[in-house]
Structure formats: structure tokens, C-alpha cells
Amino acid sequence: MPTFQTVLRNAEKLARSHHLEASAVKLLFLHFSKLSPTELYLSMDKSMPDSDYEAFEKAVHAYIFDNKPVQYLMGSVNFYGYQFIVDDRVLIPRFETEELVANVLVQYDEMFGNQNVRLVDVGTGSGCLAISLKMEEPHLTVFATDISEEALEVASENAKNIGAEITFLLGDMLKPLEGMKFDILVSNPPYIPTTENVDPMILKNEPELALFGGNDGLKFYEIILENAKSILNQKSFIAFEHGFDKAKEIASLAEKYFPLATVFTLKDMQNRDRMTFILNK
Numbered sequence: 442m443p444t445f446q447t448v449l450r451n452a453e454k455l456a457r458s459h460h461l462e463a464s465a466v467k468l469l470f471l472h473f474s475k476l477s478p479t480e481l482y483l484s485m486d487k488s489m490p491d492s493d494y495e496a497f498e499k500a501v502h503a504y505i506f507d508n509k510p511v512q513y514l515m516g517s518v519n520f521y522g523y524q525f526i527v528d529d530r531v532l533i534p535r536f537e538t539e540e541l542v543a544n545v546l547v548q549y550d551e552m553f554g555n556q557n558v559r560l561v562d563v564g565t566g567s568g569c570l571a572i573s574l575k576m577e578e579p580h581l582t583v584f585a586t587d588i589s590e591e592a593l594e595v596a597s598e599n600a601k602n603i604g605a606e607i608t609f610l611l612g613d614m615l616k617p618l619e620g621m622k623f624d625i626l627v628s629n630p631p632y633i634p635t636t637e638n639v640d641p642m643i644l645k646n647e648p649e650l651a652l653f654g655g656n657d658g659l660k661f662y663e664i665i666l667e668n669a670k671s672i673l674n675q676k677s678f679i680a681f682e683h684g685f686d687k688a689k690e691i692a693s694l695a696e697k698y699f700p701l702a703t704v705f706t707l708k709d710m711q712n713r714d715r716m717t718f719i720l721n722k
Contacts, residue, residue, distance in 0.1 A: 445470075452469075525603075526567070530592055540707075559584070559624050584607070586615075592648070622672060624674050633658055
């Protein structure tokens, strides 16, 4: 059998020849080698076991020739230090969303200190936002909604595996929350405009329901903002992730429905406008 080093180099070369990311192949390699990064580094000159080699080659073929995302091929993704199951029932969590988690925690500290508060994640998908926030801040009582029963199955499994106590509610946007009150609303709703060209790997594999946000990408933000007052306490805040080119439009919507609120936008690590906060004090 070829060595670990030879297997990796050949797979990276194949990916580059098809204009795909060699870094994605490295993720697959680490996953299917079943070794820690340190163990793998020390084993690079050793032969790769047959079963691991065959599983890796199959995954590489699926990534390069079948256009399958590596996260689905591995069946999980690390998000905010927690391992989340992901498959084609849910959107793959992105790195930018980890920044939303961090900034929601900062705003919670600034506005509520160590008080017990109620938070809802609207359109939870894999549950990455709701679960990470609950695990990082035990004072939060967390609810999460999604219109997709399949997505909630994944989110519930993730909550159970990670050990987060979350109340999941099936339904469209805020409809399952009627008669309830919250201090924090977070959401990373579908925000790709239906007219926008989308990477075929994303379009072919990830659920369309979790991708598109109407002609301008703002459909679900307006639905949330138009109805959020009915479920928010007087002292509360809303935190959105959004497309980097939609900050001004979302701020305008926020000011329309919450004229007395403080509205501000935060940039992500790529210096793009990525998060908007709406503070009601």
C-alpha cells in the first residue's frame, strides 16, 4: 500500500487539476486516516491501512467528480469547538456564523450580565447557533424554530450529542412562538437572492429552503422584523447574520420597525459587513 504522504499528495494533485481546493482534500484525509494531526504527521512515511485508503479514495472521488461537499462526506463539522452532525437535510455551518455566536455572547454580557434570559434562534437548521450559545452561556434558556422537520431532526440529534438543553419548535419563522416572550432573538435566515448565481456544489447539495431569501435576499429579515415586537420583551436585542452587501437595507428595515432602537453593523474577519444588531433598551 502507498504511504500516507503519497496518498495525500496524489489526492491534492487530482483536486488541483480539477480546480478544486486541496485544503478540502486535507480535511478528508485527516478524517479518514482516523489519526490526530500529530499522529498523522509522525506516520506520513508509513503505509496507509487498506480500509482507510479505500474509504478516503471513495470520498475524494465523490468530492471531485460528484461535487459533494466534504462536510457531508465526513458527516460532521466542527463549529465553535463542538462537533455537529451535518448532511443534506441542513445547511453547512460557515465560519462567519461562529463570529455571530461570539458577538451575541458579548452583547448578552453587556446588556444582561449574568441574568437568566430567554433566547430564540429562528431558522435553526443544524442547531449550531442555538446549541453553541447554550453551551457557552448556561444562563440562557434557549428555544429554536425551523420550518423543516428534517432539519429539526438533525438539530435535536446535535443537541443530544453535545449535551445542550434546547426546546425545538416546528413551524414557519415566528409562528410557533405566539404567546411567548424572549429577551434575545438570533437568526441566520436564508439570504441568497433568487436571481444570484450560486456555486453548483452548494446548489446541488444544500437544501434550497435554507439558501434563498426572495428576489432581494431580504424576505425573511422583513418577516422577522415586522413581527418581532410581539415576542420580544421591552429590553431585548435582535442579532442577524446577513450577506455582506445587505447591511444598509437591513439597517433601514430595522429602523422602520424599531425606530427607537440602536442599530449597528459589525464586520467579519474578512472586514465585510456581516452582522446587524438591534438593541431595544
